[in-house]
């Protein structure tokens with residue numbers, strides 16, 4: 676059986692019903708890139724965004740911070756993964772983005788980030804608990820994938836398999852988070868909400884632990 680990443684490249688060319696122009700796509704990608712930075716969802720030059728237009732992908736460039744990109748920095752890439760602009764290189768996670776679109780052809784946007792609390796939970800080899808109202812109502816289906824080298828086809832295939840199984844957000848062990856959307860806003864909300872959920876669960880663990888310690892100490896102090 677062919678890996679998901681190499682399956683049916685023509686899937687991406689079927690849907691021509693796109694309304695976002697390339698200029699608008701570049702401007703919105705830069706806007707959301709800055710938002711990811713401001714929300715602390717990426718650090719250094721980590722994180723990347725792709726937006727699917729009718730006949731190409733727009734992808735953030737490699738080795739650049741998402742903090743201060745210009746619309747002209749965004750790289751045009753064909754659905755076969757070839758940069759259209761020879762003077763710029765797309766994110767090294769391009770295989771992940773291509774695999775996501777092939778696994779879920781209805782997808783218009785992929786956001787990949789390195790959020791602190793999400794990654795901390797992933798180091799335990801598991802997904803953070805999904806027990807908040809926000810997670811239950813808005814996060815959608817979320818999956819966990821084991822570690823694979825960043826930028827590798829193995830990582831792309833692991834994520835694509837999770838997306839093909841219905842996940843809209845994937846936590847990648849010791850690495851980060853990838854979310855799909857029908858537009859930038861939807862993928863951003865899933866990303867932001869996943870990290871907030873991971874942060875809440877982390878704080879809840881700390882409070883439970885502190886409460887337990889204080890309770891046992893109080894118990895000792897009240898002893899005659």
Ligand SMILES: [Zn+2]
Nearest residue numbers: 722825850851
């Ligand atoms: Zn990454």
